[in-house]
Amino acid sequence: MECVGIVIERLTRNGVIDRGLLYDSPFTDLTPDGPDSVFDDEDVDRFLARLRTLNQTAEVSDASTDVG
Numbered sequence: 001m002e003c004v005g006i007v008i009e010r011l012t013r014n015g016v017i018d019r020g021l022l023y024d025s026p027f028t029d030l031t032p033d034g035p036d037s038v039f040d041d042e043d044v045d046r047f048l049a050r051l052r053t054l055n056q057t058a059e060v061s062d063a064s065t066d067v068g
Contacts, residue, residue, distance in 0.1 A: 002030055003030055006026060006027065007051075022048075
């Protein structure tokens with residue numbers, strides 16, 4: 001799934017991803033309703049919960065500025 005690749009790329013570059021971005025371009029370019037078009041409600045809830053956990057536990061380091 002291309003959407004998953006975009007999420008992984010953004011997490012790799014930034015360490016976090018705003019869950020709201022999943023409902024904007026480029027995600028909606030692939031599926032009009034973001035993850036809701038790809039997964040059932042329960043899976044979307046789990047996915048967003050995991051992103052929330054990742055975002056809350058992410059740590060910024062000096063090495064992260066070298067990515068890009």
